[in-house]
Amino acid sequence: MESETKSPKATQEKTEPKMDSKSQNYKLHAKNIDVFYDDFKAINNISLGILEKSITAFIGPSGCGKSTFLRLFNRMNDYIDGFSMNGNILLDDKNIYDPDLKVEELRKTVGMVFQKPNPFPKSIYENVAYGLRIQGIKDEDFIEERVITSLKQATLFSEIEDNLDKSALSLSGGQQQRLCIARALAVKPSVLLMDEPTSALDPISSGKIEDLVHELKKDYTIVIVTHNMQQAGRVSDNTAFLYMGSLIEYGDTQKIFTNPEKDRTQNYITGRFG
Amino acid sequence: MNSTDTSRTKDKAFRILGISTTVGCVLILAVFIGFIIYQGMERLSWEFLVSLPSRFAEQSGIYTAWIGTLWVLVLTTLISFPLGVGAGIYLEEYGKKNKLAKFLEINIANLAGVPSVIYGLLGLEAFVRIMKMGNSILAGSLTLALLILPIIIVSTREAISAVPSSIRDASNALGASKWQTIWHQILPASFGGILTGVILALSRAVGETAPLIVVGALAYVPFAPQGPMDEFTVLPIQIFNWVSRPQHEFVINAAAAIIVLLFITFLMNGIAVYLRNRWQNKMNW
Numbered sequence: 253m254e255s256e257t258k259s260p261k262a263t264q265e266k267t268e269p270k271m272d273s274k275s276q277n278y279k280l281h282a283k284n285i286d287v288f289y290d291d292f293k294a295i296n297n298i299s300l301g302i303l304e305k306s307i308t309a310f311i312g313p314s315g316c317g318k319s320t321f322l323r324l325f326n327r328m329n330d331y332i333d334g335f336s337m338n339g340n341i342l343l344d345d346k347n348i349y350d351p352d353l354k355v356e357e358l359r360k361t362v363g364m365v366f367q368k369p370n371p372f373p374k375s376i377y378e379n380v381a382y383g384l385r386i387q388g389i390k391d392e393d394f395i396e397e398r399v400i401t402s403l404k405q406a407t408l409f410s411e412i413e414d415n416l417d418k419s420a421l422s423l424s425g426g427q428q429q430r431l432c433i434a435r436a437l438a439v440k441p442s443v444l445l446m447d448e449p450t451s452a453l454d455p456i457s458s459g460k461i462e463d464l465v466h467e468l469k470k471d472y473t474i475v476i477v478t479h480n481m482q483q484a485g486r487v488s489d490n491t492a493f494l495y496m497g498s499l500i501e502y503g504d505t506q507k508i509f510t511n512p513e514k515d516r517t518q519n520y521i522t523g524r525f526g
Numbered sequence: 527m528n529s530t531d532t533s534r535t536k537d538k539a540f541r542i543l544g545i546s547t548t549v550g551c552v553l554i555l556a557v558f559i560g561f562i563i564y565q566g567m568e569r570l571s572w573e574f575l576v577s578l579p580s581r582f583a584e585q586s587g588i589y590t591a592w593i594g595t596l597w598v599l600v601l602t603t604l605i606s607f608p609l610g611v612g613a614g615i616y617l618e619e620y621g622k623k624n625k626l627a628k629f630l631e632i633n634i635a636n637l638a639g640v641p642s643v644i645y646g647l648l649g650l651e652a653f654v655r656i657m658k659m660g661n662s663i664l665a666g667s668l669t670l671a672l673l674i675l676p677i678i679i680v681s682t683r684e685a686i687s688a689v690p691s692s693i694r695d696a697s698n699a700l701g702a703s704k705w706q707t708i709w710h711q712i713l714p715a716s717f718g719g720i721l722t723g724v725i726l727a728l729s730r731a732v733g734e735t736a737p738l739i740v741v742g743a744l745a746y747v748p749f750a751p752q753g754p755m756d757e758f759t760v761l762p763i764q765i766f767n768w769v770s771r772p773q774h775e776f777v778i779n780a781a782a783a784i785i786v787l788l789f790i791t792f793l794m795n796g797i798a799v800y801l802r803n804r805w806q807n808k809m810n811w
Contacts, residue, residue, distance in 0.1 A: 326699060333623055356701045364699040370692035372711060383700040386710065432696070439700060 279304040279443065279473045280325055281342040287320055287497075290334035294320050296497040297339075302490075307465065307474045309488035309505065311481065313520065317497040318477045322445050325475065326362040327355050343443070360387070363436035367448040369428035371420035371435075376403075376412055379420045379431055383439035398438050406434035407464050426457025433464065444468065446476040450483065462487050481521060485509050493517045559788070566781030574782055579746055579764070583775030588783050591764035593750045594663070594743070595732060595790070598760055601667035602674070602731050607724055610675050614682025614720075619708055638676035645673040646740025654741050661742030664754040669737050674727035681723020685716035718805020725798040729791045735762040761787045 278301035287295035295317045302308050310318040323329045324341055327348065340347045348358050360383075371379050380399040389395060399416075403409040408430040412423070420431055429449060436444060446465070450458035465474060465487050478484050484491055485505060492502040493512075501508060501517045512518045519525055577587020621627050649669025659665040689712050697707040713720075738760060746767070747759045761783055768780035 328695065328699065331698070356703050359699055359701040364695075366692060366695060366699075368692055370690075370696045372693060372696065373715060382697070382702075382710070386697075386700065386702045386706045435696075435700065 277304075278302055278342070279344065280475070281345075282321075282324070282339065283342070284339040285321070285324065285341070286338040287317070287324070287329070288334075288336045289332065294497050295324075295337075298494075298499045299339075300492060300499060300502055302473060302475060304473050305469060305471070306489040307469050307476060307487055309484035309491045310475070310477045310494060311479075311484050311491060311520075312494035312500075313525070314479075315496075316494045318494045319447055321494065322447055322475060322477050325443065325445055326359050326364050328364065330355065360439050361441050362443040362445060363439065363441035364445040365429070365432050365436055365447070365449045368452050369425055369432050371423070371428050371431050373419065373421055375417045376420050376423070376431060377416040380435050380438045383435060387439070399434075402434040402438040403431075405437050405468070406430045407460065407467075408434055424457070426453050426460060429453060429457070429461060430464065433461075433468075437468075441472070443473045443475070446474065448477050448479055451479060458483070481523075493520065495520070562781050562784050562788075565778055566783075566785045569778050569782035570785055574779075575786070578748060578750075583773060583779055586776075586779055588761065588764055588779075588786060590747045590750050591759050591761045591783065592786060594747070594758040595760045595787075597663045597751055597754070597758060598667050598670060598738075599728060599732055601663060601754060602670045603724075603728060605667060606671035606674055606678055606727070609671070610678025610724070610727075611682050611720060613675070614679045614686065615708065615713075617679070618683045618686045619704070619712070634676050634679055638680060641736075642673055642734055643736040643740060645669055646737030648672065649737060649741045659755070661744065661757050662755045663751055663758045665741050666738050666743055666758065666760075667754070669741050670731040670734060673734065673737060674731050677727040677730070678724055681727070682716075682720050685719025685723065686712055688719060689715045718802050721805075722798045722802045725794050725801070729794040729798075732760075732791055732794070733762055733787065735760075735766055738763060739766075761790075 280302040282298060282300050285295050285298045286293065298321065310322060312318050320329060324337070325343075325348070329335045329337075337349075340349050342348070343358070343361065347353070348362075372382060374382070377399055380402050381395050384395050384398060400409060403412070408427060411427060412418070420428065423431060429452075433444075433449075449465075450461050453461065462483060465476065468474060469489075476484075476488065488505045490503060491505040491508045493500045493508065493514075493516075495516060501512055501514050508517060509521060512521065574587045575592065576589050577585060578589055579591075580586040617627065617630065621630075646669060649665060649672065653659045653665040653668050654661065657665075659668075693711050693715060694707055697711045702710070742757075743763050744757055744759050747757060751758045765780045765783045765787065768776040768783065771777070
């Protein structure tokens with residue numbers, strides 16, 4: 253209903269990111285990334301820059317490495333047995349794999365939303381407050397204000413206004429996912445990573461999340477992994493197509509979807525494989 | 527008779543077999559408990575609970591025994607709970623998943639199967655003799671704590687690994703440190719399971735006799751223990767002592783003491799079941 257009236261990509265004033273450009277100021281910049289799980293090479297020499305306050309989509313068939321690549325930006329792969337990598341990733345020109353960097357600090361700047369809604373088995377309020385509480389914030393007025401703002405930002409507040417003390421597990425799947433987004437926003441990140449955030453949701457809930465993502469672009473740099481080609485086309489400014497651990501093509505979404513340079517991109521987008 | 531009929535008959539036969547074995551087991555237990563209650567009930571009184579042991583069966587009570595059991599239970603809990611849960615958390619959350627971890631894991635599982643009298647010998651040598659604790663409650667509690675540590679460690683690990691990894695991911699992604707994730711998410715979510723394991727392990731400890739006899743718990747203690755270094759006896763030993771007497775009156779005493787012991791273990795198991803259900807309802811994701 254809403255996407256018909258929207259044709260946002262055509263009027264984009266942002267410059268297009270280039271796969272290996274050094275001149276642009278990227279919010280996130282991956283340089284020559286290789287990722288290994290034991291002997292298996294999951295990511296093969298990918299370099300890519302992500303512009304501030306833009307939406308970047310990673311697309312590609314299952315097992316192409318897009319989720320692995322996404323999880324590099326907040327170092328969630330660190331927990332996986334056998335994980336190792338080469339190259340580095342700059343966030344605001346600082347290497348996030350610097351041994352001196354505190355990974356907890358990084359994750360306050362780079363938030364994440366997962367494939368399956370994963371609220372904590374606590375109240376709605378406490379879910380959103382969690383990120384603040386673990387930072388040691390005790391000021392209950394401050395926390396309450398932040399919880400409400402975040403829930404409003406995630407367009408959930410009006411639906412649960414009177415039930416903030418109810419268990420988060422009593423919400424519907426779509427509401428839970430928006431709660432997870434609110435929870436991520438509450439710690440005031442500047443980057444939001446989304447790993448197939450709508451794949452477990454029905455079309456209406458998915459639509460709400462997409463609208464929300466569009467809204468959030470004003471304030472956040474968003475990187476979204478998606479299986480859904482139409483979704484990538486609808487929400488993202490730039491799209492990266494990954495295939496078997498390599499970056500095949502990266503650029504303006506409109507261009508990737510209408511006039512890709514590589515045959516393989518064309519074949520994937522038109523549904524000939526994947 | 528065609529093949530559907532045959533398999534139906536087999537189905538029916540198996541069901542009857544299943545029902546009869548289940549009923550059989552429960553019946554044996556029921557008859558046993560009924561018999562004990564029938565025998566012991568007449569002796570069970572407030573008098574019996576607060577009397578010291580005596581040469582005369584009618585004047586004899588289990589005061590020292592149940593006070594001893596309580597002491598042992600409390601001390602064993604205090605020792606085994608932090609050690610076992612701590613080890614479980616370490617192995618599940620911090621320990622690297624390498625060959626050493628595998629080796630430890632197998633050994634802990636094996637330890638759970640070591641006969642309890644062997645723990646008694648270990649306790650006798652290590653606590654009673656080398657550490658010079660004597661035949662004290664502390665020595666007995668340490669021995670029982672060792673005995674149930676493997677059970678607590680294994681059940682703690684199981685409870686922790688049952689927490690969905692998505693919860694861990696969510697907490698980590700919000701900038702929580704490892705300890706914060708464990709403290710605020712993993713432990714609350716797995717605490718029902720951990721507690722269940724601990725209580726079941728303790729109810730096993732309450733019924734243990736052999737290791738305590740080996741470390742020197744006495745059959746006849748004419749006073750109630752005042753502190754952890756006192757000599758002691760426990761209910762199972764008191765029961766063991768009474769049933770080995772020739773006089774029938776003492777056997778009745780034993781039956782009455784068994785009722786008390788059964789009551790304690792049933793109560794503990796009941797608490798474990800209650801806690802498990804309560805936590806499960808709270809945590810259904």
